[in-house]
Amino acid sequence: MPRTLGVCYYPEHWPEAQWATDAARMRDTGLTWVRIGEFAWSLMEPAPGTYDWDWLDRAVETLGNAVLKVVMGTPTATPPRWMLDKLPDMLAVDAQGRPRRFGSRRHYDFSHPGYREECRRIARAMGERYGRNPHVAAWQIDNEYDCHDTTLSYSDAARLGFRNWLAQKYQSPDALNRAWGNVFWSMQYDAFDQIDLPNLTVTEPNPAHVMDFRRYSSDQVVAFNRVQVDALRPLTDAPLIHNYMGRTLTFDHYRVGADLDIAAWDSYPIGFLSDRIEGTKKEKQTFLRQGHPDNQAFHHDLYRAVGKGRLWVMEQQPGPVNWAPYNPAPLPGMARLWAWEAFAHGAEAVCYFRWRQAPFAQEQLHAGLLRPDSQPAPALAEAAQVAEEIAQMPDLDQATGNVALIFDYESAWAWDTQPQGADFEMFRLAFAAYRALRRAGLSVDILPPDTGDLSPYKLVLAPGLMTLSDPLRAALATYHGIALVGPRSDLKTRDMAIPMPMGPHLPDTDVTVTLVESLPPSDRIRLQGGGAFRHWFEHLEGTAPVHLSTKDGRPAIMGGDHLRYLAGWPDDATFDGIIGGLCDAAGLPTLQMPDGLRVRDTATMRFLFNYGMTPVDWNGTTIPAAGVHWEARP
Ligand code: GAL
Secondary structure (H helix, E strand, C coil), rough: CEEEEEECCCCCCCHHHHHHHHHHHHHHHHHCCEEEEECCCCHHCCCEEEECCCHHHHHHHHHHHCCCEEEECCCCCCCCCCHHHHHHCCEECCCCCEEEECCCCCCCCCHHHHHHHHHHHHHHHHHHHHCCCCCCEEEEEECCCCCCCCCCCHHEEEHHHHHHHHHHHHHHHHHHHHCCCCCCCCCCCCCCCCCCCCCCCCCCCCCHHHHHHHHHHHHHHHHHHHHHHHHHHHHHCCCEEECCCCCCCCCCHHHHHHHHCCCEEECCCCHHHHHHHCCHHHHHHCCCCHHHCHHHHHHHHHHHHHHCCCEEEEECCCCCCCCCCCCCCCCCHHHHHHHHHHHHHCCCEECCCCCEEECCCCCCCCCCCCCCCCEEEEHHHHHHHHHHHHHHHCCCCCCCCCEEEECCHHHHHHHHHCCCCCCCCHHHHHHHHHHHHCCCCEEEECCCCCCCCCCCCEEEEEECCCCCCCCHHHHHHCCCCCCECCCCCCCCCCCCCCCCCCCCCCCCCCCCCEEECCCCCCEEEEEEECCEEEEEEEEEECCEEEEEEEEECCEEEECCCCEEEEEEECHHHHHHHHHHHHHHHCCCCCCCCCCEEEECCCCCCEEEEECCCEEEECCEEECCCEEEEEECEE
């Protein structure tokens, strides 16, 4: 698969006289793709039903004439102000009951049927206009679902939709009362229209109620997206894409992805390190201008699964962003490194955000490839370098990874709903496991929770899965590698209750979790032979062999040769030891990656990325700080 570069561009922000010069410069930089349109509804349809396509026609034409390919964005993340006059109740409502008003973006409620119709209309109108335009070679639907925490809304539309959703799911209030356990605290309902959204309760609402609301809300994102997919499909053969965000778990991305052709995500490594990744003070300092060395890779691997193998980075950080608590500039070389890392993980295209820094409005301090005065910003030369290198690089075919990590959105909602310990969070747990795999030099595939075939992998990790799906349970029953399930896996029913008999229900493996404990940051459960669990520990019972014990003799890992259960959350060094032992047992070679150096194998190539601030020697090659090295795969 050839790799390509692109950029995000807002022709409506610049005088038309500048477009052709911009386009020529993009082409000369070696860019292939230009994403446009995704926030321009107010210009496409200045008044209800009155379209103005002329400017957009000319923009597409100008870009196309420069041999650039357009990714056309549907503008549904920014409905124009007149939309509110038409649909006054279309705004989302926060958990405190306050409307989330006009004046920025994403001011809509996924549940609102009238707004969905408006989205269908504009998507269809755009499809009719540009669906067969030879320059429009891909589509982006909406922009970053859930950005600014917009999946969950407590509006009237959501309440009504939720009641209908519950009525369909349970058919009778009695069935719902039983499933939720509403006999507890006299919470029974006599009718579906008595049920409110789970906000503004006196103390915590029933977790089963919250879980159904989370499922309902996720379903609304899927349905909202599908409306535009259905509108566009008959009108274009170009691939349909959405640009997801990092560490966003509020909706089931696999289900949105099932309706689309490619999963893209927006990668802001430095912004992320600053405000979305836990880490020691030292890590935050060491990687301040590079981003966490595993964060980008994790999301590439996750979204490759969401995209059923097809991945893009739709927005790539080029310089300082404007939205994190602190916004340092990347080390020279990082805008190149991030792009190559994305390609090594399977991305077909990487588009920098944005072409030119805007001198006005909210994002005026967000860097682009050009400064506001059109002079080159530092990332422009790096983008040009990547473009030259791509041209020299043979096609990069993805290989199946050596190990698999199962990642599940519903489990994230479950543990969010009932964390039991302040530090228990699904992303954090999965990311801890992922980081350990990468420190061992392994190339990871992330798999959805209904995976039914584990046979390509010698090692599989399944941390934090609320309930094992039937296909996964069946796959585990016949698995010939080593699967490590847990902690906190298969311990709930789908109704968010403790199953009877108690879990986990691992095929042919007699292990039961009898009690769970969460631990404050000051506490550890020490393990025999060194190491410790943090945050979380489960008491195990059963006849399965014990592979690892706590210092005081309680089981820490139990199970057979192929299927084992992990009773706690290992600290980093302990995770390394556990994974090292499992890889040895599974016959999987590992590497000991120096700090900040990470490896990714494609079918034929080995890529090394140095996120560190100093050069690293690797088998006789010196990889500079913020540098990339590639060689034939051993
Ligand atoms: C993304 C968004 C872009 C822009 C960018 C700034 O979240 O999709 O429109 O706001 O962040 O970093």
